[in-house]
Amino acid sequence: MATFDYPYKKGVNVTAWVLQILVCVILLGTSAWLMSIISSDDYNDALGRYEGLFTAAAGLQIAITALTIVFDIIEIILITRKRMPPALYLTSACIKTTIWGVIFILNIISLTILSIVLTLVLFATSLMQLIYGAILVHRKRRGTLTGGNYTAAINPQGVPEAGYGAPQPGYYYPPQNVSTEYKPSTAVMPPAAQYPNVSPEIHGLQPPGSYELDSRQRFA
Numbered sequence: 386m387a388t389f390d391y392p393y394k395k396g397v398n399v400t401a402w403v404l405q406i407l408v409c410v411i412l413l414g415t416s417a418w419l420m421s422i423i424s425s426d427d428y429n430d431a432l433g434r435y436e437g438l439f440t441a442a443a444g445l446q447i448a449i450t451a452l453t454i455v456f457d458i459i460e461i462i463l464i465t466r467k468r469m470p471p472a473l474y475l476t477s478a479c480i481k482t483t484i485w486g487v488i489f490i491l492n493i494i495s496l497t498i499l500s501i502v503l504t505l506v507l508f509a510t511s512l513m514q515l516i517y518g519a520i521l522v523h524r525k526r527r528g529t530l531t532g533g534n535y536t537a538a539i540n541p542q543g544v545p546e547a548g549y550g551a552p553q554p555g556y557y558y559p560p561q562n563v564s565t566e567y568k569p570s571t572a573v574m575p576p577a578a579q580y581p582n583v584s585p586e587i588h589g590l591q592p593p594g595s596y597e598l599d600s601r602q603r604f605a
Contacts, residue, residue: 393464393474397517400455401510408503409450416443416450419486449488453481453507471525475518481511 420443449574456477485508492500 388453393469393521397513398460398464402461402554404506404510405457406454407456408506412446412503416446419443420447434480453484456481461515471518473519475522478511478518479516482508482515485511528559 420440423440423443425451460469460474463473485504487509489501489508492504
């Protein structure tokens with residue numbers, strides 16, 4: 386399986402995760418408290434026709450904050466296990482930045498101070514991750530981003546895969562430390578030994594040690 390051991394900075398991610406989860410928990414508690422107030426009979430007359438609007442707003446805020454917490458947990462798991470590609474990291478940051486940016490603008494329009502402060506924290510930390518993720522993706526496309534190498538799989542026999550372009554010794558080329566020098570045999574079999582049933586005088590074979598170039602018989 387591919388590993389993405391990219392240099393995700395802890396100063397960026399840990400800060401964003403802690404602040405985002407903390408603020409999301411506060412918003413979840415606030416939304417749950419608001420829904421409990423809406424569902425009670427004491428405030429039915431005060432809310433009137435806006436009861437459904439407040440209920441929808443509280444439910445939407447619970448869904449968005451829960452989604453942000455899920456994104457943070459996925460980022461923590463993937464980065465810890467070195468399975469987070471920069472493109473996925475950037476996508477997650479884009480989604481969170483877009484959502485909390487819209488909510489932050491709406492809170493500015495509605496002039497709710499506490500909501501403005503809380504959503505500003507979420508928007509700022511998401512934007513910080515977005516900028517950092519864009520830098521990672523840009524560096525990866527330029528080839529200047531270190532890490533992210535593929536880890537060779539281990540086969541069932543427990544033998545690791547060979548590196549690319551490195552054939553096993555002895556398969557594509559001769560093994561090392563093996564001499565290829567040609568050494569002629571020193572034990573030359575004499576002609577008489579090669580043909581034990583043929584007399585050397587019949588075919589004019591020269592006796593061992595003779596330097597005659599022809600096969601004519603010599604007479605004393």
